[in-house]
Amino acid sequence: MKVFVTGGAGYIGSHTLVALLAAGHEVCVYDNFDNSSPVALARVRQLTNRDMAVVEADVRDNDALTRALTDFAPDAVVHFAGLKAVGESNDIPLRYYQTNVTGTMNLLAAMDAARCKRIVFSSSATVYGEAQYLPFDEEHPIAPTNPYGRTKAMAESVIGDWASATPDASAVLLRYFNPVGAHESGRIGEDPQDIPNNLMPFVAQVAVGRRAKLSIFGDDYDTRDGTGERDYIHVVDLAAAHLAALEYSARAVGCEAINVGTGQGITVKELVAAYEAACGQPIAVEIAPRRPGDVASSYAATTKAERLLNWCAALDVDDMCANSWLWQSENPMGFEGD
Numbered sequence: 001m002k003v004f005v006t007g008g009a010g011y012i013g014s015h016t017l018v019a020l021l022a023a024g025h026e027v028c029v030y031d032n033f034d035n036s037s038p039v040a041l042a043r044v045r046q047l048t049n050r051d052m053a054v055v056e057a058d059v060r061d062n063d064a065l066t067r068a069l070t071d072f073a074p075d076a077v078v079h080f081a082g083l084k085a086v087g088e089s090n091d092i093p094l095r096y097y098q099t100n101v102t103g104t105m106n107l108l109a110a111m112d113a114a115r116c117k118r119i120v121f122s123s124s125a126t127v128y129g130e131a132q133y134l135p136f137d138e139e140h141p142i143a144p145t146n147p148y149g150r151t152k153a154m155a156e157s158v159i160g161d162w163a164s165a166t167p168d169a170s171a172v173l174l175r176y177f178n179p180v181g182a183h184e185s186g187r188i189g190e191d192p193q194d195i196p197n198n199l200m201p202f203v204a205q206v207a208v209g210r211r212a213k214l215s216i217f218g219d220d221y222d223t224r225d226g227t228g229e230r231d232y233i234h235v236v237d238l239a240a241a242h243l244a245a246l247e248y249s250a251r252a253v254g255c256e257a258i259n260v261g262t263g264q265g266i267t268v269k270e271l272v273a274a275y276e277a278a279c280g281q282p283i284a285v286e287i288a289p290r291r292p293g294d295v296a297s298s299y300a301a302t303t304k305a306e307r308l309l310n311w312c313a314a315l316d317v318d319d320m321c322a323n324s325w326l327w328q329s330e331n332p333m334g335f336e337g338d
């Protein structure tokens, strides 16, 4: 199968490329390297011993996108390209809407021009907003609480309307919970450009000596140990979910939103303890005030993914921490070292 992958050089994209190439698919990556490095693609080539086409361009550039899609003529598209920092989305909302919403609209129009009718989209559990009940199932009301989440909810709606209006179209909206970890080789992984916003990359940078200590944002939540509880999903499992979604899209029409998580909540303190075991050293922490906008608990109902995609997570928190640590310890400055 020919697969067009926007944002393929990024964290989740690069791991999905490994799975796609290993399964024998032909791939074209479309990425402007806004938050990624071409080194990640070189490493993917080394890992798989396979090549891929690469177009360096922006999803906001309608002409370039249409040209790339019509030239490659894919069977399906996986759409990772986007901006993802919740805090930043409050400061530069228009850039988020242009990239995440207009970029998605451009992509669908370019798919029409290339007669491509299958898309797998990177959505997020953040579209649910505050939990009205747990676990979050796909019927939970959509009520995002920040601009980033609203761009994802809007892009979902646009894709759903496109799928309704396009005969035989198939769209899968994958709502990721908290992707973490790295490829087991330690050759690719998450490489935040700035101070990490997310828990595991921050912990990894403390472990490797790039940061002094982790601030735990609140220990007075209504959880087992008072710290926030999340559904961490290994990025290699997440990559496999994309292959399962592509297979599903070949046999289904319409648009489906599907959670991608393990269904298990893990607290901040539990994750830190697992990381300490993986790296064999203590992680310095301090208790800090709650981070505005954080919820106590978030975890997925996973039955829809099992039913429709025949997919469930295989890797656990120890795998997530061990693989993250291998990546971080062998690449302390991320891809910058190359």
Ligand code: NAD
Residues within 6 Å of the ligand: 006, 007, 008, 009, 010, 011, 012, 013, 030, 031, 032, 033, 034, 035, 036, 037, 057, 058, 059, 060, 079, 080, 081, 082, 083, 084, 099, 103, 122, 123, 124, 125, 176, 177, 178, 179
């Ligand atoms: P990432 O930043 O590592 O990857 C995104 C990729 O898109 C990067 O390679 C970046 O260079 C590219 N990109 C950004 N703007 C672009 C543009 N205008 N034109 C072309 N390419 C552009 O992020 P990731 O963690 O791999 O996330 C991938 C997708 O998954 C994103 O859409 C993100 O919103 C979504 N998502 C991520 C998480 C998470 O925690 N990592 C959770 C839920 C959803």
Ligand code: UFG
Residues within 6 Å of the ligand: 084, 086, 124, 125, 126, 127, 176, 177, 178, 197, 198, 199, 200, 202, 214, 215, 216, 217, 218, 227, 228, 229, 230, 268, 291, 294
């Ligand atoms: N946390 C800390 N210290 C830190 C960073 C995080 O204690 O330095 C805590 C948070 O308070 C939270 C937990 O660790 O309890 C997880 O926080 P993350 O920032 O790693 O993840 P979030 O659940 O807040 O958000 C992530 C992504 C969003 C996405 C959401 C749902 O950042 O983009 O998961 O999938 F929408």
